[in-house]
Amino acid sequence: MHKEVALGGRIFTPVFVGMATLVGLMVIALGFRFILGLGAVSNMSDGYPWGIWIAYDVVVGSAFACGGYVMALTVYVFNKGKYHPLVRPALLASMFGYTLAGASVMFDIGRYFHAYNLFLPWKINYTSVMLEVALCVTAYIIVLWIEFAPAITSKFKLEKLTKILEKTAFFFIAVGVTLPMMHQSSLGTMMIIAGEKLHPLWQTQMLPLFFLFSALFMGFAMVVFEGSIVSKAYKLGDETTILSKMAKTAVIILSIFILLRVQNLLLNKQVANAFSFDTASITFLMEMLLMCTGLVMLAIKKFRTSPRYLFVGAVLILLGSSLYRFNVYLIAYAPMIGDWSYFPSIGEQIVSYGLIAVEIAAYTFFVKYFAVFTKH
Amino acid sequence: MIFTKKNTKVGDCMDLTGFDNIEDSLPLVERRDFLKFCATITATLALPDTATAEIAQGITNPERLPVIWLSGAECTGCTMALFRTTHPTIEGMIFDLISLDYHAALQNPSGYAAKGHMYDIVEKYAGKFLLVVEGAVPLKDGGIYCRSGGQNFVDTLKKVGSKAAGVIAVGSCAAWGGMPASNMNPTGCVGVKDVLKDTRVIEIPGCPPNPYNLLSTIIHYLTFNKFPAVDHKNRPLFICDRLIHDHCERRPHFDNGRFVREFGDEAHRQGHCLYHIGCKGPVTYGNCPTMQFGDAGAGCWPVAIGHPCFGCNEEGVGFEVPQFEVCDIIHATSPAYHPPVVPNHKKSIGAGEAALMAGVAGAALGAGALFVSSLKSEPIEDNEDEKA
Numbered sequence: 129m130h131k132e133v134a135l136g137g138r139i140f141t142p143v144f145v146g147m148a149t150l151v152g153l154m155v156i157a158l159g160f161r162f163i164l165g166l167g168a169v170s171n172m173s174d175g176y177p178w179g180i181w182i183a184y185d186v187v188v189g190s191a192f193a194c195g196g197y198v199m200a201l202t203v204y205v206f207n208k209g210k211y212h213p214l215v216r217p218a219l220l221a222s223m224f225g226y227t228l229a230g231a232s233v234m235f236d237i238g239r240y241f242h243a244y245n246l247f248l249p250w251k252i253n254y255t256s257v258m259l260e261v262a263l264c265v266t267a268y269i270i271v272l273w274i275e276f277a278p279a280i281t282s283k284f285k286l287e288k289l290t291k292i293l294e295k296t297a298f299f300f301i302a303v304g305v306t307l308p309m310m311h312q313s314s315l316g317t318m319m320i321i322a323g324e325k326l327h328p329l330w331q332t333q334m335l336p337l338f339f340l341f342s343a344l345f346m347g348f349a350m351v352v353f354e355g356s357i358v359s360k361a362y363k364l365g366d367e368t369t370i371l372s373k374m375a376k377t378a379v380i381i382l383s384i385f386i387l388l389r390v391q392n393l394l395l396n397k398q399v400a401n402a403f404s405f406d407t408a409s410i411t412f413l414m415e416m417l418l419m420c421t422g423l424v425m426l427a428i429k430k431f432r433t434s435p436r437y438l439f440v441g442a443v444l445i446l447l448g449s450s451l452y453r454f455n456v457y458l459i460a461y462a463p464m465i466g467d468w469s470y471f472p473s474i475g476e477q478i479v480s481y482g483l484i485a486v487e488i489a490a491y492t493f494f495v496k497y498f499a500v501f502t503k504h
Numbered sequence: 505m506i507f508t509k510k511n512t513k514v515g516d517c518m519d520l521t522g523f524d525n526i527e528d529s530l531p532l533v534e535r536r537d538f539l540k541f542c543a544t545i546t547a548t549l550a551l552p553d554t555a556t557a558e559i560a561q562g563i564t565n566p567e568r569l570p571v572i573w574l575s576g577a578e579c580t581g582c583t584m585a586l587f588r589t590t591h592p593t594i595e596g597m598i599f600d601l602i603s604l605d606y607h608a609a610l611q612n613p614s615g616y617a618a619k620g621h622m623y624d625i626v627e628k629y630a631g632k633f634l635l636v637v638e639g640a641v642p643l644k645d646g647g648i649y650c651r652s653g654g655q656n657f658v659d660t661l662k663k664v665g666s667k668a669a670g671v672i673a674v675g676s677c678a679a680w681g682g683m684p685a686s687n688m689n690p691t692g693c694v695g696v697k698d699v700l701k702d703t704r705v706i707e708i709p710g711c712p713p714n715p716y717n718l719l720s721t722i723i724h725y726l727t728f729n730k731f732p733a734v735d736h737k738n739r740p741l742f743i744c745d746r747l748i749h750d751h752c753e754r755r756p757h758f759d760n761g762r763f764v765r766e767f768g769d770e771a772h773r774q775g776h777c778l779y780h781i782g783c784k785g786p787v788t789y790g791n792c793p794t795m796q797f798g799d800a801g802a803g804c805w806p807v808a809i810g811h812p813c814f815g816c817n818e819e820g821v822g823f824e825v826p827q828f829e830v831c832d833i834i835h836a837t838s839p840a841y842h843p844p845v846v847p848n849h850k851k852s853i854g855a856g857e858a859a860l861m862a863g864v865a866g867a868a869l870g871a872g873a874l875f876v877s878s879l880k881s882e883p884i885e886d887n888e889d890e891k892a
Binding site for chain 1: 770774846848849850851853854856857858860861864872875876877878879880881882883884
């Protein structure tokens with residue numbers, strides 16, 4: 129059996145300090161946001177009510193955080209026990225990813241102090257897909273923390289609690305592999321409602337399926353991405369063999385995604401739009417090119433088993449699929465009436481970079497303080 | 505069937521024996537369609553539905569009302585509009601409900617055969633026939649600018665009008681002079697009321713008027729032997745009791761300050777208020793928004809199709825005030841300035857914003873490249889194919 133250990137070592141490394149500085153800047157920007165309001169910090173408007181705080185931190189960020197979901201799916205549902213060493217690191221990244229996505233929503237909504245109404249059943253609009261996302265993401269954040277909790281409780285020697293958590297783990301794991309399917313597909317459903325505001329290259333009834341599929345292969349690609357970095361950074365030994373198998377799974381799911389996507393474009397008669405070389409067409413082609421290059425790279429065994437190209441392939445897939453999600457939520461979106469434009473302000477960017485910094489800083493702290501990794 | 509021969513109580517239902525009188529002359533009209541027609545007329549007049557029975561009996565009366573239709577300085581648009589009515593076959597109905605004894609544009613005979621018949625009717629039914637006048641009356645130079653049958657129109661009108669039981673001036677021209685009387689008025693055109701000063705002239709203005717307004721007025725006369733209630737300009741109240749503005753389907757846009765500024769702009773495409781491109785709805789009385797026009801269904805009157813009302817129902821407005829001049833508001837004044845319908849929110853990308861993003865992207869790319877170069881590029885020939 130694998131046994132996770134805390135890595136130990138210095139907490140205040142240069143990376144940690146750098147990240148903490150970024151977090152400090154974010155806190156200042158958020159101070160302005162909460163004291164002076166959204167308009168003082170962000171470029172969001174009535175035309176673009178969703179900026180990068182939603183498009184990046186929630187939509188792309190939560191897909192990046194699907195590593196925990198796909199690993200739980202692989203290990204517990206498909207019963208591939210040998211991948212167990214990858215579960216806890218992926219879970220940790222997912223936990224921060226989702227928690228910060230949830231936090232980002234709180235920055236983004238104008239009257240955050242009304243947010244508690246989401247959880248009062250008598251105030252709920254039961255037909256809202258946004259509600260589904262909000263409740264489901266909240267539930268999933270809680271589940272992720274419970275799933276990770278044994279690492280924390282065992283650190284503080286809370287034997288009884290650890291035992292209870294381990295005994296009930298099956299329930300939370302089961303919930304944990306169900307919830308992302310719900311809200312990741314709902315993230316796609318949300319933009320179906322946008323109707324003609326979304327460019328026809330992306331607008332389709334298939335959006336929920338596309339978002340679910342992209343969450344899956346982005347999760348696997350993220351496991352490869354994180355695994356490559358941490359195994360090198362913390363000298364955990366070579367993990368290429370196990371990671372390349374994750375890459376193989378990503379390739380299968382990504383090929384299905386691309387097939388469905390192309391078939392859907394043909395059905396919707398969007399081929400001419402795809403090659404019209406306007407802004408939409410160019411971003412579409414970029415997105416497809418990135419994903420396909422990554423796909424081809426990881427499909428070839430020679431590249432897949434090379435640590436360098438394995439990493440590059442995973443990054444290309446992540447970039448392509450992030451661009452896909454950015455396109456759906458921001459770039460290919462145009463308000464119906466009026467001349468509106470949006471580019472993230474410095475304040476918005478600082479908050480988004482700060483959230484990434486929180487994630488990295490917390491990750492480095494957690495892997496040193498709690499038992500996350502399995503040493504070879 | 506609600507209407508049966510057994511039940512003859514007028515008010516609840518009707519005795520349909522009257523229909524037999526006209527059935528032969530209306531081979532294509534079924535009893536049911538006929539009753540629907542009567543109900544439509546009743547509704548247009550805003551009468552209680554019990555009046556349907558009375559109207560049906562008035563219509564089926566074998567003694568048909570003689571009607572003489574005189575045409576002055578006009579374009580025949582009113583006649584054309586009348587004969588575009590459809591439910592149920594109005595052109596057939598109108599000849600059989602009334603006895604249209606003279607209509608220059610529709611009759612077959614000409615010359616003395618026509619004029620002679622007209623004067624026969626005028627003599628025979630003196631004080632009993634209905635006169636409908638379409639078109640203005642030129643008075644300049646003794647009225648020589650509109651002649652027919654060797655007689656100036658003004659003289660014909662005086663001769664016939666003095667013996668009519670009732671006079672209906674149909675269209676803006678007959679009402680006050682309309683288009684021929686517009687600024688300059690080279691032929692000195694006036695309305696019928698200025699010629700037949702001793703007779704009460706019912707006016708149904710409009711260019712052209714809604715044919716159902718005329719039809720309803722005539723049938724009201726047929727049924728009750730009197731004209732419907734009128735306003736101070738002798739226009740039937742069922743037509744002109746409210747401003748077009750008050751019932752306009754675009755009124756909410758007016759109230760919310762959403763105005764079209766020019767034809768084809770975004771507000772125009774969105775169907776916003778036409779006030780600022782000269783709509784005269786706020787100063788014109790009429791039932792256009794509720795009646796619509798021409799049986800083409802909803803959304804088929806000038807304002808609905810996107811053109812401002814030009815006030816053809818209102819003397820001193822239609823053909824007087826320039827078409828695109830903004831009129832005053834009778835009931836409430838709207839502010840002169842409103843926020844634009846399509847505000848420009850375009851912001852150029854700030855140099856700092858772009859630089860920050862480019863910097864971060866560049867740093868990430870650099871760090872990535874550095875990291876990639878530190879990774880081994882040779883394949884790890886491990887145990888990928890090993891079965892777990």
